[in-house]
Amino acid sequence: MTDTKVESNLYSTSKHLESMPDREGHDAPSVADLKSTLDTAEEDPNNPQNWSLTAKLCTYLTICSFTFLANTNSSNFTVATQAIIKEFNVTQTQAGSLVCFNVFLFGVGNIFWVPLMRVVGKRPVYLVSMLLLCMINVWSSRASSYNELLASRIVSGFAAAAADATVPAVVADMVAAKDRGHYMMFFHLAMTAGLFVGPMINAFLVQQQDWRWMCYFMAIAVGTIFVVSIFTIRETSYLKRHRDESKRTRLQWMSLTIGYNRDASFFQTLLDILANATYPPILWCSFTIGISVGWNIVVQLTSSRTFTKPPYNWKLGSEGLFLLSGFIGAVLAFYIGGRLLDIVSSRSTARHGGIRMPEYRLPAIVIPGIIGPAGILIFGLCIAHKTHWIGPAFGFAMQAFGLAAISNVAVTYCLDSYKPVTGEALVIIFVIRNTIGMLLSLYAADWIEKQGPAPVFGEMMAIQVVSILFAIPLYIWGRPLRDFTSIYGPMKRFQTA
Numbered sequence: 001m002t003d004t005k006v007e008s009n010l011y012s013t014s015k016h017l018e019s020m021p022d023r024e025g026h027d028a029p030s031v032a033d034l035k036s037t038l039d040t041a042e043e044d045p046n047n048p049q050n051w052s053l054t055a056k057l058c059t060y061l062t063i064c065s066f067t068f069l070a071n072t073n074s075s076n077f078t079v080a081t082q083a084i085i086k087e088f089n090v091t092q093t094q095a096g097s098l099v100c101f102n103v104f105l106f107g108v109g110n111i112f113w114v115p116l117m118r119v120v121g122k123r124p125v126y127l128v129s130m131l132l133l134c135m136i137n138v139w140s141s142r143a144s145s146y147n148e149l150l151a152s153r154i155v156s157g158f159a160a161a162a163a164d165a166t167v168p169a170v171v172a173d174m175v176a177a178k179d180r181g182h183y184m185m186f187f188h189l190a191m192t193a194g195l196f197v198g199p200m201i202n203a204f205l206v207q208q209q210d211w212r213w214m215c216y217f218m219a220i221a222v223g224t225i226f227v228v229s230i231f232t233i234r235e236t237s238y239l240k241r242h243r244d245e246s247k248r249t250r251l252q253w254m255s256l257t258i259g260y261n262r263d264a265s266f267f268q269t270l271l272d273i274l275a276n277a278t279y280p281p282i283l284w285c286s287f288t289i290g291i292s293v294g295w296n297i298v299v300q301l302t303s304s305r306t307f308t309k310p311p312y313n314w315k316l317g318s319e320g321l322f323l324l325s326g327f328i329g330a331v332l333a334f335y336i337g338g339r340l341l342d343i344v345s346s347r348s349t350a351r352h353g354g355i356r357m358p359e360y361r362l363p364a365i366v367i368p369g370i371i372g373p374a375g376i377l378i379f380g381l382c383i384a385h386k387t388h389w390i391g392p393a394f395g396f397a398m399q400a401f402g403l404a405a406i407s408n409v410a411v412t413y414c415l416d417s418y419k420p421v422t423g424e425a426l427v428i429i430f431v432i433r434n435t436i437g438m439l440l441s442l443y444a445a446d447w448i449e450k451q452g453p454a455p456v457f458g459e460m461m462a463i464q465v466v467s468i469l470f471a472i473p474l475y476i477w478g479r480p481l482r483d484f485t486s487i488y489g490p491m492k493r494f495q496t497a
Helices: 003-008 010-016 031-041 053-079 081-088 092-108 110-120 122-141 146-163 167-174 177-208 212-232 240-244 266-276 280-307 316-322 324-351 358-384 390-417 419-451 453-469 471-485 490-494
Strands: none
Touching: 053 081, 053 092, 053 122, 053 146, 053 167, 053 177, 053 212, 053 280, 053 316, 081 092, 081 146, 092 110, 092 146, 092 419, 110 122, 110 146, 110 266, 110 419, 122 146, 122 212, 167 177, 167 390, 167 419, 177 212, 177 280, 177 316, 177 324, 177 390, 266 419, 266 490, 280 316, 280 358, 280 390, 280 419, 280 453, 280 471, 316 324, 324 358, 324 390, 358 390, 358 453, 358 471, 390 419, 390 471, 419 453, 419 490, 453 471
16 A cells, blocks of 8 residues: 555544544654554454454444434424323423424533543443433333423433434444445434334324333333343444454453543543534534434424324324335435445545545435435425325425435545544534424424415425535535645644654
């Protein structure tokens, strides 16, 4: 490997850098140091990229199961608003607050979990957060007042956040750049399944029992994943001291101290998170994903209000089944947003002499960038004219297709662009994403009531198209922009010679 290629592929190999320039600001390693480190790491069985496929999948799919349940937890009360209003005698806005503040903490909670992950490792963070989420759902199921339920929902959003921004860092630890888009799609599929399949499960629980059974189900499911995780989730952080260790046994992999990084700083990581908000590619990713997720929340809330009234008069379970159309769209995005993303990037890399750049992933956004906004418009027009349910279902599937694929393209682009601070970058992305979701869950109903569904969903489509079009200047000027952002903030510590 030439020095030029080592430098140009820094972002795809820099998981070995994470412990070399410590997070207190020491000089970054030279190209020779990097080559030496990579040679050693390529032979180390403890290096996550050298694990067997079984070990990788056991770790990753267990974490994705947690991601599914965490997103189910964030969306469960979207189908129980009428039950909450009736039991606690509260307003529609107060019932919606159970969703919006949970969603907000689902994003903001990463400001705590990611710095903690940098210090103690990923395995302890997942186990602690799962146990906490299980216990909080037991609390929610036994809430005797609205204020107690609201408090429990806020804390559960915080606990569930550990299954969000931390996951792409696990993918970066285990998977080479050429396959990263494909593996990241598992994460986004788990996330979208929680948003679409989760409400369907909860809708039938509320219809057949009551809203408290949603919380019982979450407590049992998360508790089960917690027990499984004790045996399946390995620590993926690969630190300098690991290169001198012998191959670990199954019992050694269950340790909670493997990922402890004595050189990491919780508060330095916190500062890095805030500094990442000044990187334009990360801001673009944040708002693009935030808009896609926000529109999805508007679609779900609009469906809940529309299909339970004339002329549809659906039961809650039927509304849950309607949400499966969104999951079907997300599943169809698996290839477009995953493997095709890697193919596009790899072919562009081959055309440019084998030098891989993050911008080569951006052309893959074209297909979902057309289908997703079109689905928003179709859904809005069908709802406005009260057409047969197949029309809005088709639009919802298109919108979900765009959500899954656009999110994966944007996140994978940022992961490749700012690999050394992936966890910190994803925190800003998800905080902005969930803040947009919180605001929309609070004010979307008033917005639609004032203007009507057709104009509102037309405006939503236009806003999403504009956000996607910003990928064009990033594709053209992405490299000089990344060079500029490497001279300040956390990326300054990871410069090569």
